[in-house]
Amino acid sequence: MMKIRKVLAAAALIAGGLLTAQMATAGDKIRIATEGAYAPFNMVDSSGELIGFDVEIAKALCAQMQADCEIVAQDWDGIIPGLRARKYDAIVASMSITEERMRVVDFSEKYYSNVLAFVTPEGSDIVVTKEGLKGKTVGAQRATIAGQYLEDNLGDVVNVKLYDTQDNAYLDLATGRLDALLSDKFPAYDWLRSDDGKGFAFNGEDIDINDEIGIAVRKGDSLKNKFSAAIKAIVADGTYAKINEKYFPFSIY
Amino acid sequence: MDLQGFGHLLISGTWVTIQLALSSLLVGLVFGLTGAAAKLSKNPIARWLATGYTTLVRGLPELLLVLTIYFGGSQLLMWIAGSFGYTEYIEIGPFVAGVAALSIAFGAYATEVFRMAMMEIPQGQWESGLACGMSRSRTFFRIILPQVWRLAIPGLGNLFQVLLKDTALVSVVGLNDIMRQSQVAISSTKEPFTFFMVAACIYLLLTAATTAFTMFMERAANPAARGNRG
Amino acid sequence: MTWEWDVIWKYFPRLLEGAWLTMELVLISGLIGIALAIPLALMRASKLPWIKALPFTYIYFFRGTPLLVQIFLVYYGASQFEVVRESFLWPVLKQPYWCAIIAFSLNTAAYSAELFRSAIQAIPVGEIEAAEAMGMSKNVQIRRIIMPRAFGIALPAYGNEVILMLKGSALASTITLLDLTGMARTIIARTYTPLEMFLAAGVVYLAISALIIALFRFMEYRFNRYQYYHHADTPADLDPQLRDPHIDQK
Known part of the structure; x- marks a missing residue:
């Protein structure tokens, strides 16, 4: 019996200590x-x-x-x-x-x-309109707003490729498998400024998707x-x- | 080979892969033993359920299992919990989803391995256990299971290798395992061949280690054969 | 939880498009895989160590590493090298479709080669001795006796390998292909109905597996027909020298 009481008391002490610590930080x-x-x-x-x-x-x-x-x-x-x-x-x-x-x-x-923007190789002659992208291969990350926008607005004229990660899409842009990439603009801006993004640039107007x-x-x-x-x-x-x-x-x- | 400072990343990824594989193995063994017991039971509903389980899983891609549990699991769990009056948001992370999917897959194949092994045990073993005054459960754990274990080890070793390779699939839902960390390294080095090759070599090392361990276990579980092999 | 049946019906035709690509990938890589596996298996069954070594390394690598690594090595890995990107191979390697086929073929070849090797080694020695006694050359033996027999022995195990290929083909979705899994994932990214769409995709996978199993049962019946003949009982008073132990056993 004594033993149990001791354990309970210790537990109460510890719990109390934790609680006050928690409240202190929360305050x-x-x-x-x-x-x-x-x-x-x-x-x-x-x-x-x-x-x-x-x-x-x-x-x-x-x-x-x-x-x-x-x-x-x-x-x-x-x-x-x-x-x-x-x-x-x-x-x-x-x-x-x-x-x-x-x-x-x-x-x-x-x-x-957040806005979306197209990235293409520097000096590319692609015009990023529905007309200009006809028959081109355009990539985006799967399950992102960019991917959805691509499918909904250009899915009928371009060849849409969806990637599991943004990095894989960048890799394919670099090897020429993709003619253009649609992405959140600001992370892409950061990428374009880095060594990896050399030779690529934004193309066309920003796309405001609210x-x-x-x-x-x-x-x-x-x-x-x-x-x-x-x-x-x-x-x-x-x-x-x-x-x-x-x-x-x-x-x- | 120049890893350009990404070695530690690959090591941490390897550790995650090992943790995922071992956790899935443990849960999967439970599924496998339960499945085998159900398949051999006298209860037709248990047999029917177990057969349904193995047939379904063996026809479904492991990747589909991983994706379903990762993306649909919380919806399903919240629905089940909701019917018990629990309405908090439940989230399933990549590790838990990975363990769930891989152990379900492992369990389905392990069911067959255990079932075959259990059928190898003569009925007389049960009877003699009971004759010595042991209860059914004690007979199972003391007499039957150690023998089933010995017979099942080679099969389970093969299945574990498959499991180990399937852990790579969980990188698709964002677990920081070997594959994911290689991809992180690739995104800054732009050397996909180098790093995927390094990843491949790590997997080869892991499968080789598994083979060695399986052989060791086979010997450890079989005292009778130890003398013969020297 | 809301369960949306109408989403399944609405997108089912697109899932079937994906299923078609899945079956195409399995069929084409399966055929290429067999073509690669046969020479590998013959080399593996050889008695000369230097002939055995090459297929051994190949098989060890492809069976010891995840298919995902292999598919990424072909798709992303090959493009690391300028030489590859400049070469005549690039128009092929540029396409995810062919990368998937290359990776799946190389992978299944490794597994099938092991199946065929053990089948070749399972052919009763007497049959090969008989062929030799008939004066068949090694080539004729391979064509007339070894290959057909090994194929028959390996059939059931090869059926399993095809099912495993079907399951592995889901990885095509990781290199942007819209196979059954890829299609389901793309639909879900828009509809947010993971359980419904993955369930529907799962049902289609099970249907394809059932089809493959049925096909292999049928082929096995045709190919190993001799096993299904019912032998007349051997008369009890037959001269012991005329007895055929194979038939007596049955």
Whole structure:
């Protein structure tokens, strides 16, 4: 009997300790998750530090809200469940605001807008219109907005090839298997600037597909409005533009 | 061969592959034993279910299983959980989806291996166990299973090799295994041949190690034959 | 959970298009695979170590590595080399269709070669001795006796290999081909109905497997017909010297 009581007491102590520790962190800190695998928005540098546009925006927002923030890395697949399980309080990871996700989380106002763009070899004579692309082979990543756009709008005239990863699509563009690639513009911009993207360029106008990127928080959390207000504030005071400039020579808001 | 600093990535990928293969093996063995017991049982519904299981899985591509469980699994689980009143969001990650798909596939083939092995055990073994006063379950675990195990090892060894190679499929849904990490290395080095060849060699090493381990297990499980082979 | 039957009906014709490509891939690579496997098996069954070594390495590599690596090596790997991209082979290797066929053929050849080798070694020695005694040359023996017999012995196991090829052909979807799996994945990316579409694709796969099994049962019946003859019982008082032990056993 004594033994059981001792164990129970110890368990209660430990549980109590954990609880207070948990409450302490929950009280002072906003914990923010990002993925760390979507350059140039969120990635890990050689010292293991999270960097990128999302990370800098998150830090600027915290400074604006005068909150103490901790940024953690979380795999994409577990990122929404982790939020709901209170592992962290917000997701700043280039997440598109979609109806499906709105069912399980709340989103702040957008902090940037995603557009699509075609990439072709430099000096290619392809005109990226329905007419110009007739009979060409155009690639995109499967299960992305770019892939869907390609199928829905050009599926009847071009030969659509869908890849499991964006990198595989880049490989085929480089070997000439693809005449053109349709992709989210900003990651592609980053690729074009790197060594790998030498010899390729954007072709034609951006395609606006009304894809807004927001910050996800738990349903009903008051953080939603705080983040929205902070986004407005950093856009207004020029902090946003400064961060934007470091990554892209054009506004992505 | 110059791995250009991606060696550690491939090693971490190899570790993930090994974890995936071993986890699927453990779960798959349970499926296999259950399947074999069901196939040999007197209950017609159990037999029918087990036959349905093996027939279905042996005609379906493993990739399709992986994709179905990864993309459809949470929908299915939430539906099942919902009927018990649990409404939280359930997510299935690539590792769990991989273990589920690969162990289901492994289990279907292992069912046949175990069934054949169980049929090899003479009925008299059961009877003598019971005659010694053991219960049916004790007879099974003490007398029958060790012998089934010995007979099943060569077959299971082959199946494990198939399983090991099938782990590559889980990279398609984003698990950071050997294949995925090779692709990461390729995206910055632009040397697909080099890195896929390195991946192939790692798989060859793993299958060779499996063969060696299977032979060791065969000897370990068969004390009678050990003396003969020296 | 909502289950959308109408999505299945709506897209079923496109799934069947994919199934057609799947069957085409299996058939063509199966035939090329057999053509490659026969010489490999004959070399493997040889008694000379230096003839055995080459097919051994080939078979060991293709049986010891995942099909996914092999298909990626052909599709992405070959294009690493400028030489390949400049050569006359590029128009072929440029197309995912031919890359899939090359990878599947090389893969199935390795597995089939092992099947044929064990079948060749399972031919009763007496039959080959008999052929020799009849004065057949080695070539004639291979054509008239060894190959047909080995083929008959290997048939049931080869049927399994074809089913495994069918299952492996789903990997064509990883190099952008719209086979049955690729088609299902592409449809799902738009409709968000993974369970419905993968179930439908699964049913089509099972139907194709059933077709293959039936085909092989039929071929086995035709090819190994001698096994299905009912022998007349040997009269009990037959002169022992005239007895045929094969028939007595049955």
